[in-house]
Amino acid sequence: xxxxxxxxxxxxxxxxxxxxxxxxxxxxxxxxxxxxxxxxxxxxxxxxxxxxxxxxxxxxxxxxxxxxxxxxxxxxxxxxxxxxxxxxxxxxxxxxxxxxxxxxxxxxxxxxxxxxxxxxxxxxxxxxxxxxxxxxxxxxxxxxxxxxxxxxxxxxxxxxxxxxxxxxxxxxxxxxxxxxxxxxxxxxxxxxxxxxxxxxxxxxxxxxxxxxxxxxxxxxxxxxxxxxxxxxxxxxxxxxxxxxxxxxxxxxxxxxxxxxxxxxxxxxxxxxxxxxxx
Ligand SMILES: O=C(O)CCC(=O)C(=O)O
Numbered sequence: 582x583x584x585x586x587x588x589x590x591x592x593x594x595x596x597x598x599x600x601x602x603x604x605x606x607x608x609x610x611x612x613x614x615x616x617x618x619x620x621x622x623x624x625x626x627x628x629x630x631x632x633x634x635x636x637x638x639x640x641x642x643x644x645x646x647x648x649x650x651x652x653x654x655x656x657x658x659x660x661x662x663x664x665x666x667x668x669x670x671x672x673x674x675x676x677x678x679x680x681x682x683x684x685x686x687x688x689x690x691x692x693x694x695x696x697x698x699x700x701x702x703x704x705x706x707x708x709x710x711x712x713x714x715x716x717x718x719x720x721x722x723x724x725x726x727x728x729x730x731x732x733x734x735x736x737x738x739x740x741x742x743x744x745x746x747x748x749x750x751x752x753x754x755x756x757x758x759x760x761x762x763x764x765x766x767x768x769x770x771x772x773x774x775x776x777x778x779x780x781x782x783x784x785x786x787x788x789x790x791x792x793x794x795x796x797x798x799x800x801x802x803x804x805x806x807x808x809x810x811x812x813x814x815x816x817x818x819x820x821x822x823x824x825x826x827x828x829x830x831x832x833x834x835x836x837x838x839x840x841x842x843x844x845x846x847x848x849x850x851x852x853x854x855x856x857x858x859x
Contacts, residue, residue: 597673598797606678610744611788611798617670618725618793618854625858627727629661630690630816640837644697652690654837655818662688664853665725666820672848674797675721681824682845686713686720687838693735693806693815701755702776702805705821707748707769709800713839714831718747720823724796727816730789735809737788737796737817740779744799751775767834771803779803822846 598612606612618626634641634649636658642651656663665671666685675683686709705722709715730736743749751772788796798804800821809815828843
C-alpha cells in the first residue's frame with residue numbers, strides 16, 4: 582500500500598486526514614469530514630440508491646407498510662455504488678486510520694422513511710464478530726450523507742468513547758422485535774441497563790452533517806437512531822471496511838451482508854464518480 586509517512590508537500594497521496602482529525606477519531610470514536618462530494622456527485626449517488634432500493638430481493642429490508650428502508654450489499658448491485666467504495670475520499674482516510682489495505686465487509690443504503698422504525702442501540706462490530714467471525718474490533722463504519730441531516734430528521738446518535746469498551750457483552754438479539762425477520766435479525770441490541778451505564782460514563786452525542794459529507798466511525802462505537810417524524814428525507818449510504826488482516830471467518834449469511842471478496846481495494850481517481858454522470 583501507499584507509504585503514508587511521506588511529507589505532504591512532496592507527495593500528492595499524502596495522508597488525507599489532518600492530525601487533529603485523526604486525534605478526534607481516536608479519542609471520540611468518529612470524525613465528520615464536511616463537503617467531500619459535490620452536489621452533482623450527491624445527486625448521482627442518490628439516484629443510484631433510489632434505484633437499488635426498488636429491487637424486489639431479500640437484500641432490501643422494508644417498513645411495515647412495504648416502503649424500503651435498507652439495502653445491504655449496495656455495492657454488489659450498482660456500478661455507481663461500487664465505484665463509490667473505491668473513491669479515494671473513502672479509501673485513503675480508511676487506510677490511513679487502519680494502517681493497512683482495506684476491503685468492504687458490508688455496505689448498505691439506509692433510507693429513514695417518515696415515521697419509519699428506530700435503529701436500536703448496537704455496535705456494528707457486535708454482529709460482524711459474533712455472526713461473521715471478524716476476529717478483532719478493527720474496522721470503520723463510513724457514512725456518506727446524501728441529505729442534510731440535522732437534529733430534526735432522526736440523526737445518528739452515538740456514545741462518544743464507547744469504542745474503548747470493546748465488545749459490549751450484554752447485547753442480545755431480540756426475537757420479539759417487530760422487524761425481527763428483516764432489519765434486526767442479526768443485530769445484537771444493547772440492553773437498557775448497559776446503555777444507561779455507558780451514557781452515564783461517556784454521554785451521548787448527535788451527529789449532524791450536510792449532504793456530501795462523510796462520517797468515519799470506529800465500528801465498535803455504540804450507536805442508533807430514532808424515528809424520523811419530520812417530512813424531510815434522510816438518506817445515508819454506509820460502507821463498512823476492515824483491514825485485510827481482519828477478515829470474516831464464517832459465512833452463515835449471504836454475501837450481501839458479509840464479504841466474500843477480501844482483495845485490497847485500490848483507490849480510483851477523484852473524478853471516478855462524476856465521469857459516470859456524463
Ligand atoms: O442510519 C442509521 O440511523 C443507523 C444505521 C445503522 O446503524 C445500521 O443500519 O446498522
